[in-house]
Amino acid sequence: MAAWTPDQPMVRLRDVHKSFGQSEVLKGISFEVMKGEVICIIGPSGSGKSTLIRSINALVPINSGSITVEGQEVNDPAVDKLALRRKVGMVFQQYNLFPHRTALQNIMMAPIHVLKQDRSEVEARARALIRKVRLEGKEDTYPGELSGGQQQRVAIARSLAMRPDLMLFDEVTAALDPETVKEVLVTIRELAREGMTCILVTHEMGFAREIANRIYFTDQGVIVEHGSPQEILDHPREARTKAFLEQVL
Amino acid sequence: MQEIADWFRSLYETTGLNFTIFYDPYDAWQFARGVGMTVYLSVVSILICLVVGVIGAWLQSSGIKVVRGVIEIFVVIFRNTPPLVQIFFFYFGMGELLPANYNDIGLREPLLSNVQWAIISLSLFAGAFNIEIFRSGIEAVPDTTVEAAEALGYTRLGVYRHVVLPLALRVCLPALNNNLVNLLKTTTLAYAIAVPETLYATTQIWAESQNVTEMMFVLLATFVLLVGVLVWVMHRWERSLRIPGFGR
Numbered sequence: 296m297a298a299w300t301p302d303q304p305m306v307r308l309r310d311v312h313k314s315f316g317q318s319e320v321l322k323g324i325s326f327e328v329m330k331g332e333v334i335c336i337i338g339p340s341g342s343g344k345s346t347l348i349r350s351i352n353a354l355v356p357i358n359s360g361s362i363t364v365e366g367q368e369v370n371d372p373a374v375d376k377l378a379l380r381r382k383v384g385m386v387f388q389q390y391n392l393f394p395h396r397t398a399l400q401n402i403m404m405a406p407i408h409v410l411k412q413d414r415s416e417v418e419a420r421a422r423a424l425i426r427k428v429r430l431e432g433k434e435d436t437y438p439g440e441l442s443g444g445q446q447q448r449v450a451i452a453r454s455l456a457m458r459p460d461l462m463l464f465d466e467v468t469a470a471l472d473p474e475t476v477k478e479v480l481v482t483i484r485e486l487a488r489e490g491m492t493c494i495l496v497t498h499e500m501g502f503a504r505e506i507a508n509r510i511y512f513t514d515q516g517v518i519v520e521h522g523s524p525q526e527i528l529d530h531p532r533e534a535r536t537k538a539f540l541e542q543v544l
Numbered sequence: 545m546q547e548i549a550d551w552f553r554s555l556y557e558t559t560g561l562n563f564t565i566f567y568d569p570y571d572a573w574q575f576a577r578g579v580g581m582t583v584y585l586s587v588v589s590i591l592i593c594l595v596v597g598v599i600g601a602w603l604q605s606s607g608i609k610v611v612r613g614v615i616e617i618f619v620v621i622f623r624n625t626p627p628l629v630q631i632f633f634f635y636f637g638m639g640e641l642l643p644a645n646y647n648d649i650g651l652r653e654p655l656l657s658n659v660q661w662a663i664i665s666l667s668l669f670a671g672a673f674n675i676e677i678f679r680s681g682i683e684a685v686p687d688t689t690v691e692a693a694e695a696l697g698y699t700r701l702g703v704y705r706h707v708v709l710p711l712a713l714r715v716c717l718p719a720l721n722n723n724l725v726n727l728l729k730t731t732t733l734a735y736a737i738a739v740p741e742t743l744y745a746t747t748q749i750w751a752e753s754q755n756v757t758e759m760m761f762v763l764l765a766t767f768v769l770l771v772g773v774l775v776w777v778m779h780r781w782e783r784s785l786r787i788p789g790f791g792r
């Protein structure tokens with residue numbers, strides 16, 4: 296197979312199907328994301344957004360279809376999942392920091408354990424990331440002593456420490472107090488402006504409008520429609536999209 | 545030292561309470577050797593049973609059914625049989641099966657000594673309980689935390705070592721504490737295969753010095769002290785593992 300080049304889609308999904316037991320959660324999902332693009336996935340709860348985003352780094356195996364990341368097929372039993380996950384960062388709704396390690400250690404762990412990088416070099420990078428997510432002074436604080444918004448920013452920094460090519464965000468502000476949502480969004484906005492390729496599942500419509508190249512509206516396992524933020528948020532064509540937007544806006 | 549010896553000697557002469565181990569050099573040596581053996585059995589068995597627990601719990605989360613089945617059987621056997629029977633099983637049952645050397649005058653020299661059999665037996669006994677204890681700790685680690693480590697590219701072993709085990713350990717420390725205290729007390733069963741540990745030394749002493757009651761009190765006090773030291777060490781460990789802002 297020819298090596299992937301940046302003029303080809305970084306992420307490409309073709310007719311992805313996924314069932315849990317009897318219930319089909321993804322019913323043929325296809326889309327493409329180019330390097331540097333930011334796309335947002337919106338839709339009602341239970342529509343399969345988390346399953347979709349988690350299938351991209353092989354946390355959820357799919358039943359049929361194709362997912363490629365930088366040309367590498369994810370839906371292949373022989374895929375090197377660990378190599379894939381090293382280039383795909385993921386941030387979760389519940390932060391999922393390692394509670395027995397300080398903020399700085401959380402950021403340093405994977406580069407040292409997984410990438411076997413030099414500790415002092417990793418530490419310098421981790422301290423720079425702490426500054427980047429505006430948490431100077433919290434280096435030696437444990438996750439349990441941080442607010443939700445602070446934990447989520449550590450989680451973002453933890454992912455970035457692996458120097459991923461792609462970032463996945465699954466409703467990363469959904470568990471936060473309204474006041475702390477903003478500080479997390481500021482961090483993601485900066486990342487997007489720096490050219491990081493991002494796939495976000497979000498309920499923050501204002502944020503999606505501002506940073507997304509495209510928005511995908513999903514419902515019951517299918518992409519109902521997609522387009523620019525203006526097309527989807529201001530002029531939705533489908534009744535289901537209209538109904539959903541009326542509820543959330 | 546001399547004053548203590550004199551005091552216990554005069555205690556014997558005035559009251560008849562005969563604590564030979566405090567003034568008779570031979571009894572003192574025998575007793576000290578017994579306590580030393582108890583400490584040795586305990587420390588070595590504690591270390592081995594922790595390793596058994598950590599590896600067993602890891603294998604139990606393995607995807608291979610046969611491996612899980614073997615661990616399950618191991619746990620059931622050691623949990624559901626009396627530890628004294630286990631020691632006899634190893635010393636008399638397994639000891640006979642192993643090849644042995646014969647020395648110049650034709651006496652059988654077994655491959656493993658009674659002390660080594662005691663350590664093996666006690667380690668597996670406590671290790672089987674440790675597997676169960678660690679498993680309950682592992683179950684308390686949220687799947688989402690494991691998933692976060694997987695998403696960072698950790699291998700299964702890496703997740704276990706760097707995330708699951710450190711968190712599980714903190715959860716199961718109280719149960720582990722109990723099991724290790726129990727192990728220390730169970731070392732007295734090595735008496736039955738003539739391992740010269742504290743209980744064995746004590747019975748030797750009272751047989752010669754006719755001071756059963758006194759030695760009984762010494763024996764109890766010794767174990768209260770030994771267990772006290774172990775509990776203190778475990779508490780120090782627990783404190784050092786405590787995480788600010790974490791826990792229940």
Ligand SMILES: Nc1ncnc2c1ncn2[C@@H]1O[C@H](COP(=O)(O)OP(=O)(O)O)[C@@H](O)[C@H]1O
Nearest residue numbers: 315316320338339340341342343344345346347
């Ligand atoms: N591991 C799982 N096992 C069984 N069902 C699941 C699992 N994960 C998700 N589901 C089901 O799949 C559906 C879609 O879930 P999810 O992808 O989390 O949707 P969303 O993120 O859009 O809310 C839901 O009905 C959910 O109950």
Ligand SMILES: [Mg+2]
Nearest residue numbers: 344345346466
């Ligand atoms: Mg979800």
